[in-house]
Amino acid sequence: MKLSDLYWYRITPLHFLLWPISVLYGFFLTLKKLCYWLEILPSVKLPVTVIMIDSISVEDGSKTPLLLWLVDCLITQGYRPGIITRDNSDRPNLPHEITCESDTHSVDGKTFLLAHHCRASCPVWVGSDRIATAHALLSAHPECNIIICNGGMHYYQLERDVEIITVDFSAHSFGNGLLVPAGPLRINLNQLKKSDILVTNGKPDHPRDMSKWGKTYIMQLADEMVYNVLKPEIQQSVSCFKNKHLHIVTDANNSRWCFDLMQNKGLHAKLHSYAENHRFSQHEINLPEADAILMPEENALQCKKLANDKLWALPRKAWINNELLEIIIKKLENKN
Incomplete structure (x- = not known):
């Protein structure tokens, strides 16, 4: 909690x-x-x-x-939209663009999630000063x-x-x-x-x-489908995990949602909740006893380089x- x-x-x-x-x-x-x-x-x-x-x-x-x-x-x-968001780090940084190749340890999960989904169609820039960040984005992407x-x-x-x-x-x-x-x-x-x-x-x-x-x-908000982190083209319904030895790993920002998901979908899973904005390590997401591991998408994308084929991302889509x-x-x- x-x-x-x-x-x-x-x-x-x-x-x-x-x-x-x-x-x-x-x-x-x-x-x-x-x-x-x-x-x-x-x-x-x-x-x-x-x-x-x-x-x-x-x-x-x-x-x-x-x-x-x-x-x-x-x-x-x-x-042609562009997104600006505030830098939440302790150190003020100059405006800079966030992409799928950005260091996941230098940006928060939600900002990285935006960059992952938007890609080249909508640049995502972050900075301490919103006005300076907006000008920097428009200078780099005049088409926006x-x-x-x-x-x-x-x-x-x-x-x-x-x-x-x-x-x-x-x-x-x-x-x-x-x-x-x-x-x-x-x-x-x-x-x-x-x-x-x-x-x-x-x-x-x-x-x-x-x-x-x-x-x-x-x-x-729909959270019916999940996809494999290493093979995003593979998708399954959340209900497919009911009879599996399931673990759900999340930070505290999403723990309430994950708990509600378990209750609403009838999932028998072990919930691992870590501190807010937690930076996950290899041993925290590679659980040998698990048949599958679910993570909120923003957490899962930050763990892509640490993932194995058991890790699944759970996105939330707005309707x-x-x-x-x-x-x-x-x-x-x-x-x-």
């Missing part, structure tokens, strides 16, 4: 101490947005359309599947006519043309309902009515009044009504 599961989904005496900080943080965010809206603080407008995708919660895991869905849809419509900013809900210095916020009910996104640092929320729920586009996944544990929110679109794509395309056309 992650520390955040014990901390962000309950109220303890510590939360009463942190609650005033959360209130001040919310006030700071409102003031910051107002300063950019009044042009007291300068913002930067890129020469191409900018789509910002972020989640309401720090624990939201549905943002990456949504981003991959959007990339595929834009490419199908004839657009859309920038997708992964994260950056409160980064108002970069002007966005379309804002998409994900709300993942299946991941208990709301937690105790408090803003960070007392809770997992990045934004007050009352401000969702001002968001451009809201995409929800799963159903809330408790009935919620969403009538005051903006227009919402339902997303479903969304075409209405959302129509709305996004309409907004893009209105910007041109």
Whole structure:
């Protein structure tokens, strides 16, 4: 269990101490947005359309599947998107491109997953400064006519043309309902009515009044199929592993999802969960007693050089009504 599961989904005496900080943080965010809206603080407008995708919660895991869905849809419509994401390392780095050949130990799993799926059709660049990263991407790939900013809900210095916020009910996104640092929320729920586009996944544990929110679109995440890491063309249904001596290996970021998968699919597996953003070693994924080893795709791809033919990757794919794509395309056309 992650520390955040014990901390962000309950109220303890510590939360009463942190609650005033959360209130001040919310006030700071409102003031910051107002300063950019009044042009007291300068913002930067890129020469191409900018789509910002972020989640309401720090624990939201549905943002990456949504981003991959959007990339595929834009490419199908004839657009040439590029992705920028923030460098989460402790050392500030200059903007640089992430590819399938990048060192998996120097980039986080979700960013490497984006690069693996997008490949040459959609460059993925990472850097500490989003604006500098966007300019570097456009300089290296002048054919790109859309920038997708992964994260950056409160980064108002970069002007966005379309804002998409994900709300993942299946991941208990709301937690105790408090803003960070007392809770997992990045934004007050009352401000969702001002968001451009809201995409929800799963159903809330408790009935919620969403009538005051903006227009919402339902997303479903499919995790029915797996593929062999060394031979990606070999695919099987997850249910095929029911009668096998199965092990599931994951980091804490995906442990809740993997546990739910075992329950929902009736898998009798041994779950190995490691720390958040864990760098896996050979002995952790090569288990002689196992008939098969399943890993979330972002973890499995980082272990490709260590893998044997027992290792299978479990991807999550987003399924969304075409209405959302129509709305996004309409907004893009209105910007041109």
